[in-house]
Amino acid sequence: MFLEELFDRKFVDAVLNEWQKTMMDLPAGFRQAYEMGLISSAQMVKFLATNARPTTTRFISRALPDGISRAFIGRIKQEWDLALINVLTVTACNAIVVWSLAPSRSYGNTFKFDLQNTLQKLPNNVFEKSYPLREFDLQKRFHSFFYKAAELCMVGLSAGAVQGSLSNFLANKKEGR
Structure with missing residues (x-):
């Protein structure tokens, strides 16, 4: 109405x-x-x-953080699946970024290829402290920055491709009704 x-x-x-x-x-x-x-x-x-x-919309708006609840509020029920895809994509990307930048200790696995051995010797992030079995100099930190940038770009590209495909699929499915 x-x-x-x-x-x-x-x-x-x-x-x-x-x-x-x-x-x-x-x-x-x-x-x-x-x-x-x-x-x-x-x-x-x-x-x-x-x-x-009390409604479903109110429950969602109160239960979720502001940024996420705004994805739902003001949308009609037919769009909730698209908003849910957006929210899940953001959540997954956030989890992957936090996981990939979290400090971790590597104690020297040996790999078949030199590139794998080189990448394993890089710090997990630019600010990781050196420890007794690993010394991180400026050059390793510099390479780590670009390696992590490429890694996170691939995460964003992959997540965006999956999100776009799912959104297009759902939009086309709705048009076909």
């Missing part, structure tokens, strides 16, 4: 009365916008529907 955007104060007050709310029940910023006449009746309905009764 489409609600017309009416900025007339009596319509906004009627919405508040219908929800059995007063101006004092509104958060400070929203109340100030209401007093200035910047809130329409449709915006008030949307705000009250999200914040005045």
Whole structure:
């Protein structure tokens, strides 16, 4: 159902009365916008529907961190799968980045190829401290920076490709309905 955007104060007050709310029940910023006449009746309905009764949308908006909940709020249920893909991609990328930059100790495995042996001797990140079995000089730290940059670029490229493919698949599936 489409609600017309009416900025007339009596319509906004009627919405508040219908929800059995007063101006004092509104958060400070929203109340100030209401007093200035910047809130329409449709915006008030949307705000009250999200914040005045227990719904799935309200549960998600309260349970998740702000950045993640914003991916869901304001979207209709038909778009939640796309938002979920975005959130899962961000979560996976964050986990991979944290995991790949976490300090770790290597005690000298021997590999078949020289490149593998060289990469294993690099610090895990630029700021990793030297320890008795590994000395990290400026050159190794410099190479580590570019190796990690390439590694993280590949993570981003891979995650973006998977996310884009899934989003296109779901969008095409919805158009075919």
